[in-house]
Amino acid sequence: MSAxxxxxxxxxxxxxxxxxxxxxxDLKILLIRRKVPPFQGWWALPGGFVKxxxxxxxxxxxxxxxxxxxxxxxxxxxxxxxxIEQVHTFGKPGRDPRTRxxxxxxxxxxxxxxxxLIRASTDAAxxxxxxxxxxxxxxxxxxxxxxxxxxKIRDRLDRTSxxxxxxxxxxxxxxxxxxxxxxxxxxxxxxxxxxxxxxxLTDGVIxxxxxxxxxxxxxxxxxxxxxxx
Amino acid sequence: MSAxxxxxxxxxxxxxxxxxxxxxxDLKILLIRRKVPPFQGWWALPGGFVKxxxxxxxxxxxxxxxxxxxxxxxxxxxxxxxxIEQVHTFGKPGRDPRTRxxxxxxxxxxxxxxxxLIRASTDAAxxxxxxxxxxxxxxxxxxxxxxxxxxKIRDRLDRTSxxxxxxxxxxxxxxxxxxxxxxxxxxxxxxxxxxxxxxxLTDGVIxxxxxxxxxxxxxxxxxxxxxxx
DNA sequence: TCAAAAGTGTTTCTCGTACACCCATGT
DNA sequence: ACATGGGTGTACGAGAAACACTTTTGA
Numbered sequence: 001m002s003a004x005x006x007x008x009x010x011x012x013x014x015x016x017x018x019x020x021x022x023x024x025x026d027l028k029i030l031l032i033r034r035k036v037p038p039f040q041g042w043w044a045l046p047g048g049f050v051k052x053x054x055x056x057x058x059x060x061x062x063x064x065x066x067x068x069x070x071x072x073x074x075x076x077x078x079x080x081x082x083x084i085e086q087v088h089t090f091g092k093p094g095r096d097p098r099t100r101x102x103x104x105x106x107x108x109x110x111x112x113x114x115x116x117l118i119r120a121s122t123d124a125a126x127x128x129x130x131x132x133x134x135x136x137x138x139x140x141x142x143x144x145x146x147x148x149x150x151x152k153i154r155d156r157l158d159r160t161s162x163x164x165x166x167x168x169x170x171x172x173x174x175x176x177x178x179x180x181x182x183x184x185x186x187x188x189x190x191x192x193x194x195x196x197x198x199x200x201l202t203d204g205v206i207x208x209x210x211x212x213x214x215x216x217x218x219x220x221x222x223x224x225x226x227x228x229x
Numbered sequence: 230m231s232a233x234x235x236x237x238x239x240x241x242x243x244x245x246x247x248x249x250x251x252x253x254x255d256l257k258i259l260l261i262r263r264k265v266p267p268f269q270g271w272w273a274l275p276g277g278f279v280k281x282x283x284x285x286x287x288x289x290x291x292x293x294x295x296x297x298x299x300x301x302x303x304x305x306x307x308x309x310x311x312x313i314e315q316v317h318t319f320g321k322p323g324r325d326p327r328t329r330x331x332x333x334x335x336x337x338x339x340x341x342x343x344x345x346l347i348r349a350s351t352d353a354a355x356x357x358x359x360x361x362x363x364x365x366x367x368x369x370x371x372x373x374x375x376x377x378x379x380x381k382i383r384d385r386l387d388r389t390s391x392x393x394x395x396x397x398x399x400x401x402x403x404x405x406x407x408x409x410x411x412x413x414x415x416x417x418x419x420x421x422x423x424x425x426x427x428x429x430l431t432d433g434v435i436x437x438x439x440x441x442x443x444x445x446x447x448x449x450x451x452x453x454x455x456x457x458x
Numbered sequence: 459t460c461a462a463a464a465g466t467g468t469t470t471c472t473c474g475t476a477c478a479c480c481c482a483t484g485t
Numbered sequence: 486a487c488a489t490g491g492g493t494g495t496a497c498g499a500g501a502a503a504c505a506c507t508t509t510t511g512a
Contacts, residue, residue, distance in 0.1 A: 009281040009289075010239035013320070013331055050320065052238040052329050059322040060238075060329060089318040089333050091242070091292040093282060100281050100289060102242055102331075104318050174490080192475065194492065199473095217489040218482040403463080421502065423465065428500090446463040447509040459512105466507070474499085481492070 011091070011100040015066040016047030016142070018087065018149035019075070019108045021115040021129065022166045027182040028129040029146060030110075030118070031138070032074065035126075038097050039139035043130070045146070046074040047103065067106040074127070075110070075118040083109040083165040085156075088148045095141050107149045109165040132185075157183050161205070164225040170209040172220035173197050240320070240329040244295040245276030245371070247316065247378035248304070248337045250344040250358065251395045256411040257358040258375060259339075259347070260367070261303065264355075267326050268368035272359070274375070275303040276332065296335040303356070304339070304347040312338040312394040314385075317377045324370050336378045338394040361414075386412050390434070393454040399438040401449035402426050 019030035031043040048070050053060025061069065067084050071077065084106050091102040110118075119127050130136065132150065137143070156162045157180060166179045177193045200206045207226055212219035248259040260272040277299050282289025290298065296313050300306065313335050320331040339347075348356055359365065361379065366372070385391045386409060395408045406422045429435050436455055441448035 008241060008278055009283055011242055011279070011281050012237060013240050013242065049237050050240070050331075052240050053322060054238055062322060063318065063320040063331070086317060088315060089292065091279065091333070093288040093291060102279075102292070102333075104320070104331075173492090189475070189477085190490080191477085191492075191494090196474090214483090215490075217484065218491045220491060402465090418502070418504085419463080420465075420467090420504080424500090443510090444463075446461080446511065447465085449464060461512085462510090464507100464509075466505105468503105468505085470502085472499105472501080475497085477495090479492105479494075481490105483489090483491095485486105485488085 009100075011102045012096075013050045013052070014047050014101055014103045015050055015063060015070055016045045016103050016105050016145060017067060017070055017074070017108055018045060018105060018146055019071065019082075019110060020149075020153060020166070021110045022112055022179050022182045023115055023129060025178045025182055026131045026133065027150075027185075028115075028131050030075070031128050031130045031136075033126045033128075034139055042139040043128075043136050044139035045105075045142045046070060048073075050104075063104050063106075067104075067108070071108050077110065077114060077118060081110070081114055083162065085152075087152050088145070090141055090145065092141070103145075105145045105149065107153060109153075109162060111166060111168060113168040153183055161225070161228060167225075170211075170222040170224050172213050172215065172222055174215060174220060176223075238329075240331045241325075242279045242281070243276050243330055243332045244279055244292060244299055245274045245332050245334050245374060246296060246299055246303070246337055247274060247334060247375055248300065248311075248339060249378075249382060249395070250339040251341055251408050251411045252344055252358060254407045254411055255360050255362065256379075256414070257344075257360050259304070260357050260359045260365075262355045262357075263368055271368040272357075272365050273368035274334075274371045275299060277302075279333075292333050292335075296333075296337070300337050306339065306343060306347060310339070310343055312391065314381075316381050317374070319370055319374065321370070332374075334374045334378065336382060338382075338391060340395060340397060342397040382412055390454070390457060396454075399440075399442075399451045399453050401442050401444065401451055403444060403449060 021028050030046060032046050034040055034042050034044050050063060050066045051061045064084065068079055071082055072079055087105040087107050089102060089104045093100060095101065115129065138146065153162065163176060163179050167175050173194050176197065177188055177190065181188055205226060205228060206223045209222045209224040211222055213222050250257050259275060261275050263269055263271050263273050279292060279295045280290045293313065297308055300311055301308055316334040316336050318331060318333045322329060324330065344358065367375065382391065392405060392408050396404050402423050405426065406417055406419065410417055434455060434457060435452045438451045438453040440451055442451050
């Protein structure tokens with residue numbers, strides 16, 4: 001193993017975000033339009049440099065902190081309003097034409113009731129919720145990043161409770177099912193999905209919330225996520 | 230998003246390896262003893278700096294290449310003799326007391342028939358296959374890295390074909406079962422495991438290889454991995 | 459002949475899937 | 486009244502788990 005040296009050339013390190021939400025029964029990703037070269041005018045993932053710090057009085061930020069900060073800066077959403085998880089790190093030479101850049105990709109899940117609050121709605125030309133169904137070309141290797149993130153969120157869907165990060169605080173079975181359908185891009189049998197759902201009820205993962213919700217015809221019961229017992 | 234700048238302070242970036250093998254029905258990790266401070270004399274994961282490059286004629290290496298290079302340097306095994314996959318990236322300030330270091334962790338799977346060939350056998354004081362059963366304190370945040378890697382390999386076990394990366398080119402059902410048992414740290418019913426195994430046979434994932442193998446009593450049939458149809 | 463591991467059979471239970479059907483409400 | 490989505494019932498099949506059993510070898 002090589003000896004430690006301060007003289008090694010060092011790469012730039014960024015954090016890039018794949019910010020998901022489910023709107024109109026559709027999985028969407030937040031993209032921003034680049035204002036500067038390279039890839040000027042292209043759509044890209046939000047992201048930025050990790051604050052590294054210069055000395056002990058300025059230690060810099062962790063990767064997770066950088067991800068949270070970027071999310072806040074890009075969306076205006078307060079901290080803690082989104083679930084964040086690391087996806088993968090990309091570091092191939094040449095992926096940024098300017099210099100060697102290593103990018104740590106995080107995915108963030110934004111609840112649909114918060115999604116309309118972001119700046120996307122005020123400045124739609126430069127920030128946009130984009131459906132996965134009709135993809136655009138993305139700057140750098142950002143399309144690869146998106147694919148990795150989509151694979152990851154699909155994996156997590158049936159193994160963890162992330163679906164609850166993509167519904168409002170109270171929700172109906174149909175709303176939760178639509179989240180699953182949007183992420184997996186396939187239809188679920190409503191009856192069978194309800195059965196899986198009921199198991200969570202008896203397991204104490206969710207509980208019935210007061211009231212009903214109107215979705216077009218017969219009003220549906222609403223539920224609340226409690227957490228994994 | 231902040232404008233691009235060459236003057237940002239940049240972190241050091243390393244690749245660290247969690248190298249797994251299964252020996253004596255036991256999941257083992259390759260550790261090296263540090264010869265220099267900090268953590269001098271402690272056990273640590275093998276790893277080193279990513280070659281970043283200085284200009285166009287010296288583009289540097291990708292993270293995967295760095296992982297392969299490190300594996301080769303630390304074990305002496307030829308390239309391509311191990312399965313490698315990225316696990317997670319660690320970047321909290323202070324995780325290395327000297328300067329800001331961001332470490333990309335890869336796991337590597339070494340077949341048990343190759344494991345004895347590594348330098349561990351020649352210089353056992355400084356390189357060692359260490360069982361997960363009686364853990365040692367590790368330098369830096371390497372224990373957290375190991376835990377992440379173990380979680381990942383367990384996840385992958387029933388979802389992918391990684392088990393075949395930890396058996397010789399031809400193997401018996403018992404050998405494959407022992408790999409599963411070592412990784413999951415639990416016993417499997419031999420009869421039931423055989424049934425799962427047989428399904429792979431009819432699915433064309435594996436095929437019968439000529440000959441039998443002696444493991445103490447009745448000789449067992451040997452099989453060969455073909456790949457996922 | 460006995461221990462030990464290879465390999466088979468059987469039974470039970472759970473869960474996913476398919477699909478028919480009833481229920482409550484807006485139009 | 487009827488369309489629409491909420492919600493229930495049922496029947497089948499695949500596969501996990503538990504476990505008794507037979508077979509083939511070395512010692």
